[in-house]
Amino acid sequence: MLWKKERRSHSIKVLILKKAYSFFKLSKPRILFATYLLFLIPYLTASHPNEFSNPMRLAILSLLAITTSMAFNSANSYFDRDIDSIMQRTRKRPLPSGTLTVKEAQAFVASSFTASALIAAYVSLIYGPIILALYCLAALSYIGIYTLFLKRRTALNVITLSPAVAVPILVGWYLGCGCLSLQSILMGIAATTWGPLHLWALASVYTQDYIRARVPMLPTVLNLKDVGKIMFTLALALSAITLSIALIKAHKLIYLLITIPATTALLRFSYKTLKEPGSKWSFKLYKFSSYYLPIILFSAYLNTIIPL
Template identity: 30%
Template sequence: MRIREGHLVDDAPNGSVRFRDRVLGYIGLTKPRVIELLLVTTIPAMLLAHRGTVDPVLIFNTLVGGLLAAAGANTLNCVADADIDKVMKRTERRALARATVPRSHALIFGLTLSVASFFWLWWTTNMLSAHLAGATIAFYVLVYTLLLKRRTSQNVVWGGAAGCMPVMIGWSAVTGTIQWPALVMFLIIFFWTPPHTWALAMRYKEDYKAAGVPMLPAVATEQQVTKQILIYTWLTVAATLALALATGWLYAAVAIVAGTWFLVMAHQLYAGVRRGEPVKPLRLFLQSNNYLAVVFLALAVDSALALPALFSV
């Protein structure tokens, strides 16, 4: 068994039990690699919310609720996108595209996970966190997947707001409120999502054209796309530096170094396209994951140790 393009693929020889294929199909519907990225941002947000003293049980319960919410939203996204997943090479091996899982069963599975996430968070954290999770699922499925994705080249700009919500849920689980550091963390991921997604879409733009999805790289020139990537990269780095006002010196130092590195990569991609040189946008996509992980890991360590601030308001 291995992960390919965000979904699980069974490499077992022919004749393997169909039940295993079905189970792998259900797991693949939840997009495990996407969930992993979302949960990586939740723990640092919780640690920052109450620097150095967060109950491990509360962290565990919040992660379970977040996992259920993300799994439910991703499954419902797969149900809505089953038709285009069959057309795109990047997604043609997903469970619904291959009919490994019946679409009606996937719908029930997604709804069950979504409802379970709401009640789990309500029971183990607080009502605000539960409502934020429910709103996130509704926004991702109804607004992004059904309304924006097939209608506008700015789909991931606004649809990416759903991916920002784990930090809000984590913060609210600890404090019962939403305060400005949570909003800044939201903006970090909000601004990070377009360059991350568009870099991947540049590699697979023919897939989006074939599926009729107006992802920006499928409807704009490479120079226009990389210029937008550069702008959003600058906004991402600016947001990470703004968060330093609520953190210690370790996070601030890492944010400066990692931000410089991320900006250099985005500028190199833009400059290469302007010069008409062959570029590798997939490199920026992969490294953007590392960038976000490094920044939030530094935030987690900084918050857990309650280090003194480098900057102060």
């Protein structure tokens, strides 16, 4: 009898862990981690040399970034569950695969939204209403306009998602030093430029998936040659913004030593998608661009702690 109880207890623990992992996957862990970096690195840069002087403060602000990303990503997964079930790339996500029920997802979205909104309100009481304003802007951009309204209506849908990409950077910087400097604004503009480039590179790889799901993306309405021209133009603009940040920095050597090779690689991949349209170079551009923005942000932080 004892071994049966132990076996049942073990089975329950396994089920709980599997369910917890499914909730974690609902919040899109890769995007969650990337979003946290977009918040954390600007915060560390702006608050230097006091970035680690108050661990509790950093923990609370990190909780704000993490719960907000979990709320927005899980809401997107919930509302896009019919699309995800059609697309080969996403059909193994928790809702299409059946590892979570619709009601379980609804409960998780509601609880994570409640938690993130309460933390945002609390942080706003301490650091000012701009935090809550930026939170609302990100929610409106990601969930309201992009997910619920424009994603299934226009091939330019990802442009409306761009403000949500910039918000973690702006929030992190503001909480780090109490203001939004020209450098933080340029970083935010870089993020809004990066968003469409990154997502259109992805859509160029999975064009048939988007066509099957009837989701208009630029590669589904234009030929890949024209999409390549647009992505190369965006890469040129992003490169110019990235390098312009060096013009306002008193110390810029380390920043340039890192960003110039990274920007050169970005331009090379985007140029290749223009000259050789197809999934090969689009996939390489998509993968490299995943790291490009964190690399640029980290190089700025590194140049702050090592002023050369």
